[in-house]
Amino acid sequence: QSALTQPASVSGSPGQSITISCTGTSSDVGGYNYVSWYQQYPGKAPKFMMYDVSNRPSGVSNRFSGSKSGNTASLTISGLQAEDEADYYCSSYTSSSTYVFGTGTKVTVL
Amino acid sequence: EVQLLESGGGLVQPGGPLRLSCAASGFTFSFYAMSWVRQAPGKGLEWVSDISGSGDTTYYADSVKGRFTISRDNSKNTLYLQMNSLRAEDTAVYYCAKADRTKVNLVAIGNWGQGTLVTVSS
Numbered sequence: 658q659s660a661l662t663q664p665a666s667v668s669g670s671p672g673q674s675i676t677i678s679c680t681g682t683s684s685d686v687g688g689y690n691y692v693s694w695y696q697q698y699p700g701k702a703p704k705f706m707m708y709d710v711s712n713r714p715s716g717v718s719n720r721f722s723g724s725k726s727g728n729t730a731s732l733t734i735s736g737l738q739a740e741d742e743a744d745y746y747c748s749s750y751t752s753s754s755t756y757v758f759g760t761g762t763k764v765t766v767l
Numbered sequence: 768e769v770q771l772l773e774s775g776g777g778l779v780q781p782g783g784p785l786r787l788s789c790a791a792s793g794f795t796f797s798f799y800a801m802s803w804v805r806q807a808p809g810k811g812l813e814w815v816s817d818i819s820g821s822g823d824t825t826y827y828a829d830s831v832k833g834r835f836t837i838s839r840d841n842s843k844n845t846l847y848l849q850m851n852s853l854r855a856e857d858t859a860v861y862y863c864a865k866a867d868r869t870k871v872n873l874v875a876i877g878n879w880g881q882g883t884l885v886t887v888s889s
Binding site for chain 1: 802804811812813814817826827828829830862867872873874875876877878879880881882
């Protein structure tokens with residue numbers, strides 16, 4: 658049950674696009690289209706941002722998009738805004754019927 | 768509106784027990800798998816355990832297997848986490864979480880509670 662690997666930090670200027678990667682194995686990210694993403698502000702509960710790799714829950718901005726290639730999933734934020742500054746976590750269902758999170762990425766808006 | 772309200776957190780000595788509860792409302796509780804996720808101070812999210820809607824299937828992270836027990840009472844719309852043999856490394860905010868879809872294993876978390884802090888220290 659090793660955590661999925663994410664970059665510790667990603668930054669961008671307002672209006673730019675950034676991409677956060679999430680690397681797992683064929684037993685989790687690569688084996689299922691059950692990758693999800695969560696946004697978390699300091700001291701707050703996480704918020705559901707993406708499910709099944711590329712589907713946005715109701716109410717989530719279409720500036721957020723998801724994709725997957727092999728064992729690596731990605732979350733792209735387009736038109737970066739100050740309010741996007743937060744921590745982001747990926748997650749995946751696993752072949753053991755368990756659930757695993759990524760290591761987390763701090764997004765900074767310059 | 769989905770609401771998940773955790774309770775039961777607090778300070779406990781190493782080796783001691785603690786039981787967390789999560790009162791759920793705003794949805795048909797028995798239709799959804801539920802989960803506990805924790806976050807140690809300054810650290811990332813860690814999945815702890817989840818349970819099927821009926822309560823007959825449970826899963827645990829290796830770090831808590833044999834020490835923690837997840838359960839639910841669908842008549843009371845309440846989720847529980849019994850934590851035994853607590854260690855300092857179990858110190859964390861514990862979140863109650865609801866699956867995003869009905870009648871399947873946990874594949875995504877659609878809703879989160881606000882969390883309850885568990886501190887294991889002498």
